Amino acid sequence: MTIAIDIEDGAWEKVPGLAALAERAAAAALEGRGAAGPVTLLFTNDAEMQAMNRDWRGMDKPTNVLSFPSPDGMPVPEGEAAPLGDIALACETVEREAAEQGKTMSAHATHLIVHGMLHLLGYDHETDGEAEEMENEERLILARLGIADPYES
DSSP states (O other): OOEEEEEOOGGGGGSTTHHHHHHHHHHHHHTTSOOOOOEEEEEEOHHHHHHHHHHHHSOOSOOSEEEEEOOTTOOOOTTOOOOOEEEEEEHHHHHHHHHHHTOOHHHHHHHHHHHHHHHHTTOOTTSTTHHHHHHHHHHHHHHHTTOOOTTOO
């Protein structure tokens, strides 16, 4: 699996080892799933995330993470794996949520990358019954990474 990392907003520098953290989280989410296509992770800000959320989801507000799975049947050069898709995270929102939840920004970003990766793999928390299944997968993956249950109150 190839992971392209684009740190668009310098505010993400407050997360030490962000690129390594991102690669580790993405790889953990894919472990044992047989998916090998490239993934792009964009680390941006609330303004850019608000524009993406508005343009793609019709919601004119920033959000913590957005996932954009590659369309089925996307043409791919012979011998190459089809891309899994793209994930974007907004620095200000991730930082604010981490503070509100008493988590480190690194732990929260890791959770959101895992969450986004599961969306690229077809998980959907909007469908009945799938939210619990997705959360359980996140818990298992994060536990392997040494990160506490993000849903524990």
